[in-house]
Amino acid sequence: MSDERKEKHVPAPEGKREAARQKEDPGGRLRQFGNFLLVLIVVLGVVALAAYRDGTGFDMLRRYLNYGRPSEAGGEVLYDYDASGKNRFAVLGDYLAVLSDTSLRLLDKNGGEAWSEQVNMSAPALSTCGSRAVAYDVGGTALYVADQSGVLLELTANDGEHFIAATLNEDGWLAVTSEKRGCKGCVSVYNSSLSLVFAFESRSRFVLDGCVTGGRLAAVTLGQEGGVFVSNVVLYELTKEEPSADYDITGGLVVAIGQQDGLLAAVSDNCLTYATSGGEVTASYNYTGSYLREYDLAGDGFTALLLNRYRSGSLGRLVTVDTKGRELGSLEIREEVLSISAAGKYLGVLYADRLVIYNQDLQTYATLQGADFVQEVLMRPDGSALLISAESAGLFLP
Numbered sequence: 001m002s003d004e005r006k007e008k009h010v011p012a013p014e015g016k017r018e019a020a021r022q023k024e025d026p027g028g029r030l031r032q033f034g035n036f037l038l039v040l041i042v043v044l045g046v047v048a049l050a051a052y053r054d055g056t057g058f059d060m061l062r063r064y065l066n067y068g069r070p071s072e073a074g075g076e077v078l079y080d081y082d083a084s085g086k087n088r089f090a091v092l093g094d095y096l097a098v099l100s101d102t103s104l105r106l107l108d109k110n111g112g113e114a115w116s117e118q119v120n121m122s123a124p125a126l127s128t129c130g131s132r133a134v135a136y137d138v139g140g141t142a143l144y145v146a147d148q149s150g151v152l153l154e155l156t157a158n159d160g161e162h163f164i165a166a167t168l169n170e171d172g173w174l175a176v177t178s179e180k181r182g183c184k185g186c187v188s189v190y191n192s193s194l195s196l197v198f199a200f201e202s203r204s205r206f207v208l209d210g211c212v213t214g215g216r217l218a219a220v221t222l223g224q225e226g227g228v229f230v231s232n233v234v235l236y237e238l239t240k241e242e243p244s245a246d247y248d249i250t251g252g253l254v255v256a257i258g259q260q261d262g263l264l265a266a267v268s269d270n271c272l273t274y275a276t277s278g279g280e281v282t283a284s285y286n287y288t289g290s291y292l293r294e295y296d297l298a299g300d301g302f303t304a305l306l307l308n309r310y311r312s313g314s315l316g317r318l319v320t321v322d323t324k325g326r327e328l329g330s331l332e333i334r335e336e337v338l339s340i341s342a343a344g345k346y347l348g349v350l351y352a353d354r355l356v357i358y359n360q361d362l363q364t365y366a367t368l369q370g371a372d373f374v375q376e377v378l379m380r381p382d383g384s385a386l387l388i389s390a391e392s393a394g395l396f397l398p
Contacts, residue, residue: 059344059383078111079386079393088126089388091343091378092133095148096386096393099126099135104144104151115150129168136163136176145174145194153194161186167211169259175210175217187219189238198238205232213259214277216244220254220266229253231268235279245279258297261323265303267295272303274323283325290316299342300381302328302360306340320347320360329362338374344381350374357385357398366398 081087081098088099094109101124105116121137128134132152136143141157143166157163157178164185165177172192180186185207189198198217200210205221208231212218217236222229231254235245252268259265263282266273269292272285290307293316297303301323308316314336320328339350346365347358355368355377365383376388385396 059381078109078395079107080111080391081105081107081393083390086121086124088124088135089376089378089386089393090126090128090133091380091386092128093131093148096378097126097128097133097135097146099124104135104146106146106148114148117144117146117151119144125166127167130170130172132168132172134166134168134174136166138163138165143176145190153190164207165209167209167258169212173212175212177207177210177219185221187217189217198236200234200236202234208254209257211257211259211264212238213264214262216277218257218264218277220257222253225250231266233257233264233266233275233279235277247275247279247281249273255292256295256297260297260299260303261301263323265297265323267292267297267303267305272305272321272325274325283323285321285325285327287319294337294340296340296342296347299347299360300344302342304340304342304347306333306337318349318362320362322360328360329358331362339376341377341379341385343379344383346379346381346383348377348379348385350377355385355387355396357383366396368396 079096084100086101090097095114096107098105098107101121102119103116104119106114108114119142121142122140123138125138126133126135132145132147134145139162141162143155143163144151145153160181161179163176163178167175174190174194176188178186180201183201183203184205185202187200187207187210188196189212191197200217200219202221205223208220208222210217210219215238217238219234221232221234223232231249231252233247234243237244249266249268252270254266254268257264257266263274263276270288273281274283275281287307290309291311292305293308294306295304302320305319305321306316307319314333316333318331318333322328336352337349338352341348345360349356349358350371353372355371356364357366359365371387373389374387375390378386378388383398387394387396
């Protein structure tokens with residue numbers, strides 16, 4: 001018998017065999033990484049193609065990274081609040097600001113309450129710009145400026161000097177329009193630190209609104225010339241007492257003024273006017289003969305206008321207009337529109353039975369059927385939409 005012993009071979013476990021193969025073949029890991037990289041390149045290529053085509057591809061990626069997969073039915077309810085006909089809503093980043101006649105609340109993206117403040121208002125008004133919100137009582141004496149951390153400024157008007165309007169710009173500057181004893185109106189300007197730095201008092205014309213842009217105050221005043229109402233925009237440098245420029249918007253009443261692409265945008269009942277902060281009118285879009293029903297200046301370089309054919313009813317046109325006064329898109333409307341909201345490159349239009357999100361050219365981007373319970377839509381710049389109902393709000397992801 002031979003003394004030579006036969007060795008018995010025992011198969012290695014699968015995990016060890018795989019490790020051994022990778023040790024013997026170091027290119028395996030590289031191939032796996034290469035496959036992953038290839039998939040990533042394809043995904044980014046699709047996003048880049050969509051971004052090149054209509055500018056929405058990067059928003060799609062942002063929504064995916066921020067919220068996960070798109071919702072198919074409007075999303076779960078994210079926000080709850082008490083029902084009230086006086087509730088006002090506004091988007092503040094990923095948060096929802098809710099103003100009622102008794103409270104100002106900020107709800108985070110998970111539906112929790114970030115903070116709340118007791119208020120007392122008869123006619124609540126709420127708007128946001130940049131990272132701040134302003135809440136005030138129209139015709140009342142209470143005003144609050146807040147951000148995601150809480151209330152930054154609280155103002156109380158004197159009796160007889162009630163608040164009329166308030167606007168914020170992207171840099172956090174605040175313009176407050178109010179009544180003023182001894183004159184026909186006043187606009188007070190607060191800098192980004194919310195310190196009072198300028199006040200314009202009008203003794204000859206009523207003051208309707210104001211905003212700060214390009215280091216200047218633009219105040220909207222109203223007067224009459226030849227029996228016709230004329231809105232005049234007066235521009236002040238914040239270091240001088242005399243106006244630097246002004247321009248007229250004839251035959252119409254300015255209902256809102258804001259800024260787009262560094263220009264002043266003024267919506268009146270018969271035209272949309274763009275001007276520089278130096279008072280030069282650069283473009284206008286006329287809709288004399290139509291009835292302005294709704295508008296939104298918050299689009300990225302465009303204004304949305306809902307124009308009715310008749311004083312009542314639902315026949316009309318939905319148009320988007322750029323800062324050169326050119327019509328980007330137009331849709332004939334033959335049904336009830338409950339709400340419109342512009343943000344970023346998107347315009348959300350809430351019809352009686354559905355939500356349609358359009359791009360700035362009014363091409364359909366996404367549709368949500370069965371939105372009968374929704375009362376208002378609030379668009380976010382990334383193309384997502386908050387669906388506001390009586391007691392709760394949900395998130396729709398295209």
